[in-house]
Amino acid sequence: MKKPKIFIACDTTSPKLVRKIISQSKTNELNIGYKFGLEFLYTKNGRNFVSKIKNKNIFADYKISDIPSTSSAAIKSLKDLKNLSYITVHVSSGYECLKAVRKIAKKINKKLKVLGVTVLTSFSNSSIREIGHTRNIKDLVKRQALLAKSAGLDGIVCSGHEAIFLKKICKNMDIITPGIRLKGDNNSDQKRVISPKDAFKNGATAIVMGRSITKGNIKNNIQKLIKSL
Numbered sequence: 001m002k003k004p005k006i007f008i009a010c011d012t013t014s015p016k017l018v019r020k021i022i023s024q025s026k027t028n029e030l031n032i033g034y035k036f037g038l039e040f041l042y043t044k045n046g047r048n049f050v051s052k053i054k055n056k057n058i059f060a061d062y063k064i065s066d067i068p069s070t071s072s073a074a075i076k077s078l079k080d081l082k083n084l085s086y087i088t089v090h091v092s093s094g095y096e097c098l099k100a101v102r103k104i105a106k107k108i109n110k111k112l113k114v115l116g117v118t119v120l121t122s123f124s125n126s127s128i129r130e131i132g133h134t135r136n137i138k139d140l141v142k143r144q145a146l147l148a149k150s151a152g153l154d155g156i157v158c159s160g161h162e163a164i165f166l167k168k169i170c171k172n173m174d175i176i177t178p179g180i181r182l183k184g185d186n187n188s189d190q191k192r193v194i195s196p197k198d199a200f201k202n203g204a205t206a207i208v209m210g211r212s213i214t215k216g217n218i219k220n221n222i223q224k225l226i227k228s229l
């Protein structure tokens with residue numbers, strides 16, 4: 001049986017804390033990877049630290065969103081990070097940008113997977129209307145998934161609530177789901193949350209977990225996650 005793939009979000013500016021997260025999250029029961037967002041990647045030594053991690057699932061969550069030439073140049077500038085497995089670009093950047101990012105990513109590293117970020121899990125239907133969208137989240141994410149697929153991306157990032165109807169559209173693509181919470185956890189700034197078990201049941205190929213794992217006793221939290229699955 002395939003081990004569930006879990007990306008632990010290292011949302012910190014402290015390399016010392018990241019070392020602790022990596023050390024205390026090791027288990028033979030899960031396929032653990034590590035996700036680094038802007039908070040860590042923007043730190044003075046963050047990029048250098050990430051480049052030295054020995055793990056086959058390193059996820060750089062840059063969420064690139066700009067015109068095609070700038071986005072391509074941004075990807076090209078990361079060519080020294082040889083150990084990256086995943087990188088993200090906002091699908092809302094448009095088809096030309098997605099194609100350009102994919103082209104450069106494959107040139108610098110054939111194994112680097114490009115993931116299209118759909119509607120963030122911090123959004124609700126009312127909050128996307130505030131920024132001018134007239135579609136509901138379900139319809140918008142479906143349209144974005146089709147665009148990501150047509151641009152040749154390797155996968156998408158979406159909430160577990162959308163994964164259930166995207167698994168047919170995104171067949172043979174990665175479906176990575178953030179907004180994961182264990183029973184009793186605080187939703188914090190997330191609106192569309194789901195349990196680890198339900199996310200995988202709905203079609204996620206991997207999930208991203210941050211505070212539910214890194215806050216408190218990491219080893220105990222890993223065991224809670226294993227039991228929840």
